[in-house]
Amino acid sequence: MQEEFLHYVWKYGTFNTLKLKTTLGEDVTIRNLGQHNLNSGPDFFNAQLIIGEQLWAGNLEIHVKSSDWYLHNHQQDKTYDNVILHVVWEHDSDVFRNDNTIIPTLELKRYVDKGLQHKYRELMLSKSWINCEAQFPEVDDFLISNWLERLYIERLEQKSITIEGFLEKSNNNWEAVLFKMLLKNFGLKINGEAFLSIANSVDYSVIRKLRHNDLEIEALLFGQAGLLQDTIEDSHFQLLKTKYEFLKGKYKLDRSGMIPVKFFRLRPQNFPTIRLSQFASLYQSRENLFSKIVDVNSLDDFYKILTVGVSEFWKSHYTFLKNSKTSRKQLTKSFIDLLVINTIIPIKFSYAKSQGKSIDKEIFKLIQELNIENNTIVSKFLDYKPFKKNALTSQALLQMKNAYCDKNKCLNCAIGNSLIIKN
Known part of the structure; x- marks a missing residue:
């Protein structure tokens, strides 16, 4: 038996509530099951019960065995002095408050249907990919x-917690938060954390100053990614490296703690060189990106905003060392879809939430178009x-x-x- 099951049984009242009695034989009538507490303290708050002929209002604690009260050292915690009922699966020990008054105990196993127990055990003991695979x-x-x-809303709420953390570190600058989220998701699963470490290593004010110069912003991103550390006899590499060394000194850029980018097992179009050049092109060519994203809701509009290619050098390269067939290497619709799913929608959701607005209908419409x-x-x-x-x-x-x-x-x-x- 697991305590979680007992919480479930009590929370939803899935037990026989008629003729309840404490282990001392007192009648128990439930007026209110109470509120489930997911934080520290008693398991249920503000319950209302009649025990014997006395109406009680207070908290409940639930355990598999009564003796778990002492195992968890509740006798040393004054927050448990207002527990009005100890709900257990198996009663094996009386429990007392600090003033030595006994806490009434209800042994729940007498009142729970065996069929409910069987279904719970069957589900929990499943060895399938998911417990309910057969059903x-x-x-x-x-x-x-x-x-x-x-x-889906729960997933967005979880992502909004991450965004709120970015927002706090960025002094409530939504443009800076968008920059971090986008750069992270340009790295996809393999280079996401490495790209985020780049975003975290540069104050967004620097990006704002460099955004109109595609060479400088690309040099900064490549340099912070550690892609300009080798000795390569290529004029474009040397140009970026020289530019980066200047920017590094001017803005006191630091690479300590950076996560290395990876090329291994990536298709050439997902190489960090290509993704960083595309990202640089996006920020070089799009003014007020956050405002644009917040203002539009059409998928076609997002395609227009986010469809960018690479700088001139990368049209004929995937690495600094080898030429390739020339192509614009634009972001594909499928890649932009991922950006909308993992960056744009969470940002829009979190921003609306911060404004006290609900845009759930708008969000559902957009996500269902993808x-x-x-x-x-x-x-x-x-x-x-x-x-x-x-x-x-x-x-x-x-x-x-x-x-x-x-x-x-x-x-x-x-x-x-x-x-x-x-x-």
Whole structure:
């Protein structure tokens, strides 16, 4: 038995609430189950109970065994003195407050349906990719659709916490936050953290000063990425290196703690050289980028804003050492889609939230216009059940797998919940 299951049973009242009695034989009538506390302190706040003939209002503590009270040292914490009922699965010890008055105990196993216990154990003991793999194809489509929408908003809320952290470090400069988020996501999974370390190493005021000079902003990004440290007999490399050394001295740039960029196992179009040149082109050619992003909602408008190529040298190179077939190397629509999913929408959501506005309808419309993402997690879910082929689905499924399935949070999942209480 797990404490989490007992929290679930009490929170949703999925037990026989008639003729409840404490371990000392006093009748218990529930007026209010209380509020689930997810932080430190008693498990449920502000419950209302009649124990015997006395109305009590206060907090509840839940344990698998009564003796866990002492195992967790609650007897030494005054915040537990106002516990009015100790709810346990198995009673093995009386528990006392600091004034030596006994805390009434309710042994829950007498009142929980064995079928509910069986379904919970069956789900928790599953060795499948997800616990509900066998039952997942039969889950109601309407329930899944609503749950996916909630999961997507939850994912945006989590991303907004990261954005708020960036905002605090940037003195509430949204342009600087956008710069960091975009640069990180230009690096994709392989170079995302390395690109973010570049963004964190340069004050945005420097970027603002250099943004109209494509050579200088490219030199700064390449230099901070550690791509100008070798000795290469190439005129463009030497030009960038000279320019970077000047900027490094002028703006006191520091490379300590930088994460190295990677080329290994990347397709040439995703080489850090190409992505950094595209990023430099974006900031060199687009004024007031944050304002533009906040003001537009059309996917076509985002394509227009974000479609940029590389500087002249990189049209015929992927590295400094070798020529390649000349091409503009523009950002593809699929790459821009990823930027919209992982940067633009979270930024718009967080900014609206900071303004006290809700743009959920606008966000849902935009995310549903984007194609479903192609990755192993999404593909696996698609093997179980057909879903709407849009990015809301893929983002929500990623959230469900990472935040619920992998952590056995079935009791907090609408799907797991429905399977446990079914019939």
